Amino acid sequence: MTRIAVYPGSFDPITNGHLSIIRRGLQVFDRLIVAVAHNAQKASALFTAEDRIRLIREAINDDPRVEIDTFDGLLVDYARKRNATVVLRGLRAVSDFEYEFQLANMNRKLAPNIDTLFMMTGEDSFYISSRFVREAASLGGDVSSMVPPNVLKALYEKYADQRAARTASLK
Numbered sequence: 001m002t003r004i005a006v007y008p009g010s011f012d013p014i015t016n017g018h019l020s021i022i023r024r025g026l027q028v029f030d031r032l033i034v035a036v037a038h039n040a041q042k043a044s045a046l047f048t049a050e051d052r053i054r055l056i057r058e059a060i061n062d063d064p065r066v067e068i069d070t071f072d073g074l075l076v077d078y079a080r081k082r083n084a085t086v087v088l089r090g091l092r093a094v095s096d097f098e099y100e101f102q103l104a105n106m107n108r109k110l111a112p113n114i115d116t117l118f119m120m121t122g123e124d125s126f127y128i129s130s131r132f133v134r135e136a137a138s139l140g141g142d143v144s145s146m147v148p149p150n151v152l153k154a155l156y157e158k159y160a161d162q163r164a165a166r167t168a169s170l171k
C-alpha cells in the first residue's frame with residue numbers, strides 16, 4: 001500500500017524548517033502532497049499561491065515523490081479526496097503545541113479516519129518561521145541560513161521592488 005501524507009501550510013515562503021520536515025517525512029511516507037493553503041492568501045500574504053508553489057518546486061528539485069498542490073476549504077476534505085490518511089505537521093516550540101493540539105483534535109472529530117503526525121523540528125531550524133523570515137528580510141536582515149537560495153533571491157527581489165515603489169511614491 002502506498003503511504004501518502006498531506007503536509008499543509010501557508011509556506012509564505014518555504015523555509016529550511018519546512019524542507020527538513022519534507023525530507024524527513026519522505027523517510028516515513030512513500031509520497032507527500034505539500035498542500036499550499038489558498039485561503040491563507042489574505043492581505044498579509046507576501047507571495048501569491050502561484051509563487052509559493054514555484055518556490056517549493058524549485059527548492060525540492062522536482063522530487064517525483066513530492067506533489068505540490070493548493071487547497072481551500074476543509075483540510076480533511078482535501079486529504080480524503082487525495083486518499084491521504086495522514087496529515088503531517090511540524091512542531092517547533094511549546095508555543096506551537098497549543099494550536100496544533102486543537103487543530104489535530106478538531107480534524108479528528110471531523111474525520112476520524114485521518115490522523116495527524118507531528119515531526120519535531122530539525123535541530124538547526126527550531127527558530128525559523130516564515131513570518132520572522134519575512135520580517136527580517138524586509139528590514140534587510142541576512143536570512144541566508146534560513147531559506148533555500150531561490151527563496152533568498154525571491155525575497156530580495158520582492159523587497160527591492162517594495163523599496164523602489166516606496167521611494168517612487170515619496171517623490
Ligand code: ADP
Binds near residue numbers: 011
Ligand atoms: P509558518 O508557521 O512558518 O508560517 P506554515 O503555516 O507554512 O508555517 O506551516 C506549515 C507547517 O510547517 C506547520 O505544521 C508548522 O508548524 C510547520 N513548520 C513551520 N516552520 C517549521 C520549522 N522551522 N520546523 C518545523 N516545522 C515547521
